[in-house]
Amino acid sequence: MSDARKDHCATYAARQWLGRDRRASGVVELARHLVGIQSQIPTTPALAARARLPSAGPDDMRRELEQARRLVRTWTVRGTLHVVPTDDLPLFWRALRPEWETRWSKYLDNHVSREQREQAAAAALQVLAGGPATRTEILAGAQEILGCREEWLAYLFSSWGGVLKDLAYAGLVVYGPEREGEACFVRVEDWLDLPAVDMDPDDALAVLLDRYLKAYSPARLQDFVHWSGVTAGRAREALARLQGRVAVRDGWLVTEGEVLPGRGPLQGGLPRRR
Template identity: 30%
Template structure:
């Protein structure tokens, strides 16, 4: 079995994530290809799309949200994701059990003894008037029946697990600060989420696997689980294994992939790319060694924005106190620093809010 070293896996990931070459795809098609974008911080998808799309305009994502082509909802790993409307409806039922389990595990003591089906039915009855509500407003409408649990625990259970919800605009629009207002997906998108098929072989899981490999492969089963948060996918993997090709990584893990998916030459040059916080190009794997060193793994879960240099996480970046600040995680060569600076200048132009040039500074250690 062919062994793919870390650099080969890195270039495959960059190619499929549109980080090796920017794409001319629409916002809708890019979000679909990526299998969604992590979006609990509302402005971050704009940066992720800017790094992946030619001539990306924030208004294009705003239109996709307001025209209901894409939607913000709790899905993979119980985190808020920006996904296409079709994917939100097709995938939600397959994620239901995981969403419930993660919320009830987090708040095990606070939610002990609550009948989840009864609470879900009561929450749906409140939302039956088709009016958007904040989490606090939904909990308030039910507090006479469930006065004991902390409001936060009850609210997260309702909006993140029991009732498939969309987070409505203006939340998630460009340069807009807005609280979360929730509406059932069925109301916002005009149809109920697809029911979970009873077929053997987990057909929804099979589609998730193919979509994941198209955007993240080659990858192991553990990587797929880390991306979506679902543990019950062996049937899906078994059902489509004959359609896939296999490799091994340097650690000996079996990696699966789509036969015709791009696997560029490991020597392919990789441009500097600035990524948003919690980008799935980094988080979408159990073994993240293809894109980030073990010594820097904490950066990937701390909500820091990162810079890819030669395809790897090599710095963090932030805009603070009127400055665009870059903090290298390793020594950058003069050509690397020049390339980082050039891309930073382009990004500052994209982020320009009309208050004049943003100086670029370096927090070297």
């Protein structure tokens, strides 16, 4: 491995809290720094914490998710499950809801109508008004409420997320406590106390880009596109809104004054908008 490559790897490890100096921090701060911890497999966040934090215990993540509720599990970037700080949820919703509504949820249109999605969503919320419920329990309740056992309704409650993703990106439903190893869903209003956020979606995405660079730079804009799942156009708009705070050199995006391994401190401004 070349010296430049070693420098890059060392930089990435340090930024992602995987360097030699382990952080004396907690799991909430870790999730905030990493802009969410991948959670397609429920055990992943706890493993990520134990790899980075010397004080992280095996139950810390679950305690923050279910008791303190300073962390929450839901769908965020790329339409995938992550654990994120609860008070960051409105930011993710503002930044990413346009992607779900206009792009990510298109696969549902091949199987169900918008009216069917709305009916299933209303029924799911009615079931969850009674408290946390598993996916199977929500489906059974929706079938009873709608008097329907057709395949389209079951499809909307499949493991792909379906209508529960509709409700998640609308800011109405998140993952709640586990019951005998099975995940339950809850209404946001019953489970969390959230700050109100009224922010333009592209401004919110710019905040995510700024945070992403603190944890994953040096990075290219296309890296952020892949990580977030947004379009290149929206990524460029987010970058433009960080003008004066992010520099570009040879295609690399990093905060002004930071050092690009093998190249020295970055100088200069953003590329011109086209």
